[in-house]
Amino acid sequence: MTNELVIQAENLTKTFGSFTAVDAISFSVRKGEIFGFLGANGAGKTTAMKMLIGISTPSAGKATVAGFDVSSEAEKIKKNIGYMSQKFALYDDLTVKQNITFFGGIYGLSRAQIKLKTAELVEELDLKEVVNQLVGALPLGWKQKISFSVSLLHNPKIVFLDEPTGGVDPITRRQFWEMIYKAANNGTTVFVTTHYMDEAEYCDRVSIMVNGKIEALDSPKNLKTQFGVENMNDVFLKLARG
Amino acid sequence: MLQINTVSITISNISKSYKKVNALTDISFEVKEGELFGLIGPDGAGKTTLFRILTTLLFADQGDATVAGYDVVKDYKQIRNSVGYMPGKFSLYQDMTVKENLNFFATIFGTTIEENYELIRDIYVQIEPFKKRRAGKLSGGMKQKLALCCALIHKPKVLFLDEPTTGVDPVSRKEFWEMLKRLQQKGITILVSTPYMDEAALCDRIAFIQEGKILEIDTPQAIVKHYPKPLYNVKANNMYALIQGLKAYEHHYSVYPFGEFVHYTDKRTDFDSSDLNAFLESQGLKDITIEPTAPTIEDTFMELAK
Ligand SMILES: Nc1ncnc2c1ncn2[C@@H]1O[C@H](COP(=O)(O)OP(=O)(O)OP(=O)(O)O)[C@@H](O)[C@H]1O
Ligand SMILES: [Mg+2]
Numbered sequence: 001m002t003n004e005l006v007i008q009a010e011n012l013t014k015t016f017g018s019f020t021a022v023d024a025i026s027f028s029v030r031k032g033e034i035f036g037f038l039g040a041n042g043a044g045k046t047t048a049m050k051m052l053i054g055i056s057t058p059s060a061g062k063a064t065v066a067g068f069d070v071s072s073e074a075e076k077i078k079k080n081i082g083y084m085s086q087k088f089a090l091y092d093d094l095t096v097k098q099n100i101t102f103f104g105g106i107y108g109l110s111r112a113q114i115k116l117k118t119a120e121l122v123e124e125l126d127l128k129e130v131v132n133q134l135v136g137a138l139p140l141g142w143k144q145k146i147s148f149s150v151s152l153l154h155n156p157k158i159v160f161l162d163e164p165t166g167g168v169d170p171i172t173r174r175q176f177w178e179m180i181y182k183a184a185n186n187g188t189t190v191f192v193t194t195h196y197m198d199e200a201e202y203c204d205r206v207s208i209m210v211n212g213k214i215e216a217l218d219s220p221k222n223l224k225t226q227f228g229v230e231n232m233n234d235v236f237l238k239l240a241r242g
Numbered sequence: 243m244l245q246i247n248t249v250s251i252t253i254s255n256i257s258k259s260y261k262k263v264n265a266l267t268d269i270s271f272e273v274k275e276g277e278l279f280g281l282i283g284p285d286g287a288g289k290t291t292l293f294r295i296l297t298t299l300l301f302a303d304q305g306d307a308t309v310a311g312y313d314v315v316k317d318y319k320q321i322r323n324s325v326g327y328m329p330g331k332f333s334l335y336q337d338m339t340v341k342e343n344l345n346f347f348a349t350i351f352g353t354t355i356e357e358n359y360e361l362i363r364d365i366y367v368q369i370e371p372f373k374k375r376r377a378g379k380l381s382g383g384m385k386q387k388l389a390l391c392c393a394l395i396h397k398p399k400v401l402f403l404d405e406p407t408t409g410v411d412p413v414s415r416k417e418f419w420e421m422l423k424r425l426q427q428k429g430i431t432i433l434v435s436t437p438y439m440d441e442a443a444l445c446d447r448i449a450f451i452q453e454g455k456i457l458e459i460d461t462p463q464a465i466v467k468h469y470p471k472p473l474y475n476v477k478a479n480n481m482y483a484l485i486q487g488l489k490a491y492e493h494h495y496s497v498y499p500f501g502e503f504v505h506y507t508d509k510r511t512d513f514d515s516s517d518l519n520a521f522l523e524s525q526g527l528k529d530i531t532i533e534p535t536a537p538t539i540e541d542t543f544m545e546l547a548k
Binding site for chain 2 (some may be wrong): 199
């Protein structure tokens with residue numbers, strides 16, 4: 001991890017009518033960092049993430065991601081980041097291979113690169129037996145691992161993962177985190193939301209959102225000390241309801 | 243655990259397959275009235291298939307089942323009136339508001355929100371401020387809460403919850419389970435599936451299910467006693483390097499990150515922690531601690547699923 005800042009948000013705000021979903025949040029994320037973006041349901045995590053990846057325009061404030069402004073340079077941001085959404089990951093009615101080819105195309109990879117990447121992924125994730133199966137028929141944990149790999153196809157600087165392990169079984173969840181560690185170790189910045197508090201411990205730093213605001217931001221260790229508790233679950237319980 | 247011994251759900255030799263896959267193979271167990279029973283297993287284990295059979299939405303290929311004394315095939319109408327079902331995938335009407343969804347579910351069961359408000363209050367107050375918002379615009383976890391209220395609004399005798407807390411934040415999960423305990427005290431039988439192993443520990447009994455088969459059924463307390471090996475908490479200055487280091491150690495049996503620790507078991511019966519310590523130091527790790535720890539349900543499940 002270096003001191004280069006790859007995400008910088010300043011008073012970033014999103015309102016829907018009179019409702020403020022994200023309320024002037026300011027923070028920064030370093031290159032190669034695993035940044036945990038926590039908060040209760042409805043706190044504003046997904047809404048904030050959508051602004052950071054350039055698919056939703058801020059109502060106020062500003063942010064730069066990978067050096068580009070989220071409001072005016074959204075297209076450039078999309079080329080430099082990977083994103084796994086909370087709802088949609090892959091096309092259920094395409095095979096694993098077709099999904100890789102499709103997203104590779106979207107991310108601007110050449111045919112030769114796609115071929116190479118597909119072979120790499122099949123090897124790495126042990127996909128030989130399922131590569132020609134429809135994604136819809138695969139267990140959730142597989143889908144999420146494939147989806148994460150797909151979001152890394154174009155070697156993005158930052159990858160945004162919105163609850164990637166929700167509902168995933170304990171073993172696969174851990175395999176997923178090893179993939180996150182590996183990506184971070186290779187210099188990719190990982191921005192991740194989760195409701196599993198053991199996963200919060202795996203992050204370099206964690207922020208906790210409450211009603212649209214960031215109420216705490218530090219390493220898990222410092223947060224535990226600050227709140228005088230044993231684990232991140234207790235930190236969360238103390239903070240999350242405001 | 244409640245001492246009532248009336249049976250609420252019986253499942254006898256249920257099998258179900260889709261084309262090539264056996265979703266359920268010869269499943270049998272019983273759930274007592276007022277029991278809080280957990281179904282624990284990975285995605286694709288067959289939990290949802292079992293829920294659909296018990297709620298009369300799907301026929302088994304073989305076997306019988308009864309719910310609240312009714313047969314799932316012959317008495318499907320009675321069952322539909324006496325059970326509440328919260329499917330894993332949302333069953334909400336995305337373009338109706340929170341309040342409209344709840345009203346809708348109350349109306350089809352011939353009741354009103356007011357009549358059974360007591361039952362849903364704890365959860366509903368959290369989404370009530372947003373009652374005029376369309377369900378499609380709620381956050382993921384808010385939708386789960388609304389779906390639960392909808393499943394409860396007709397005061398069912400038996401409640402089927404398929405991963406109700408997936409995507410729900412830790413505070414709400416805690417409240418949710420406190421609420422399940424209260425519902426249980428009102429005599430409602432609950433069959434719940436969950437990917438959260440800390441929730442499994444809160445059930446009266448749990449069944450581990452994998453690839454359509456039951457691996458084990460028992461109380462959570464008894465299940466952790468079946469864990470076969472001494473388990474160690476290992477900690478060092480760098481988590482990723484620690485996982486890699488432990489996996490590189492030739493005597494390792496299992497290595498699973500667990501919050502700030504890694505849970506480690508060794509292949510040998512005469513495990514010597516100083517040898518492991520020396521090995522990890524040789525890998526460049528610092529501040530190493532290795533201490534015995536008690537297995538949790540999650541450890542037990544991962545061991546069985548291995
Ligand atoms: N398009 C929209 N119109 C109106 N309100 C919205 C819209 N999108 C989001 N919201 C509201 O903004 C708030 C924040 O939602 P968001 O999805 O960001 O929460 P979250 O932190 O991701 O929660 P979860 O953990 O449940 O996924 C919620 O109250 C939600 O209902
Ligand atoms: Mg969200």
